[in-house]
Amino acid sequence: MPEAEPRNIVEKFFNTVGYILQAPTVWVREKIVEPNQKSYPWYHQKFRRVPTIDECYTDDVVCYYEADTQYRRDKQVDSEILSILRDRFEDCVMYEAPDHLERCTPLHKQYEEATTNWFTKYGDLGAYHNAKTCYMKQKHRLLWERRHGPVGTGMKSDLSE
Template sequence: MPREGDRDVNNFGLIPLDEQVQSPIVKAIKFLGKIFDSPVTWFRVNVSEKFKGPSYPYYHKKFRPVTPISECYSDDMSCIYEAQSAYLRQKKVDFEILKIIKQRYYNCSYWERTINEFHDLDKICLKERQDLKDTEINLFIKYGELGPFATVIDAFMKQKHRLIWERRQIEGGQDMAAH
C-alpha cells in the first residue's frame, strides 16, 4: 500500500519523466515550448474550432451532373468541353482505383509469400487476383485501344460500336437458333 510521500512508479519501476529531477536546460526548453505553443493552442481551441463548419472527407466531393456527350449538339463547345472534363476526371478515378486494387494484390501476395514456406501463386490471394482481373477487364472494355490522347467523342464512338456489335451477336444467335 503506497504511503502519502511515495511517488507513482510505473510497471518498470521507473519514476515518470514529469516527476523526475530535471536539468535547467530541460526546464528552459519546456518553458520556451509553452511560450510558443500556448497562443497557437488558445487560438485553435477558442477561435478556429468554434467557427469551423462540419468537416467533410476530401474523397466525398460531389460534382454536379454533366450533360453526357450523347446529348450535346455538335456545335455546342461548352457542353463538349464539360463532357471532356468529366471524362478525363472519371478516367483518372478509374485508374486510381486500379492502382489501389493492384497494390492490395501485391501486399497480399507479398504477405502470403513471407508467411507460407511453400507458396503456390495459384492458391494465394484468390479474391484479390479476381478483383484485379475484373478491374483490368472493365478498364480495357472502357478505355482499351483508345490511346493516351483519346477524347470523350472517341470513347462514345467505341461504346456505340460495342453496343452495335453486341446487338448483332444477339440477333445472329437468334437467327441461328431459328434455323
C-alpha cells in the same frame, strides 16, 4: 487529466517558453485556419456530376468541356482503383508466398474483372481521346453486340435463312 506541477524552476521556465511559442500558433490555427477550411467527408474533393456527352447539344461547347473534364476525372479514378487492386494482389502474393495460388485467387479474380471492365471502357482509344471518342466506342460496341452477340463469343449464326 490536469498537468503536473513543475518540479523545479528550470522545468517551469521551459514550460513557460514553450507556451509562449505555442500559444500564437494554436490561436491562429483554431481562430483563422480551421473556420475557413473546407471540410470534405472524403479523402478527395467530390465534384458535382455534370451532364454526360450524350446529353449535350451539338453546339454547346461548355457542356462538351465539362463532360470531357468529368470523363478525365472518372478515368483517373478508375485507373487508381485498378492500381490499388493490383497492389493488393501483389502484396498478397508476396505475403502468402508458397500458398499464394489458392489464397490470392479471389483478389486475382477481382483484379482481372476490373482490368477487363477498364479495358472495355478505355482500351484501344489511342493517346488523344476524349469523352466523345469513348462514347462512340461504347455505341459501336452496343451495335456490334446487337448484330453479332456479345464480344468474344464469336459471331452468332443466322438461323432465319
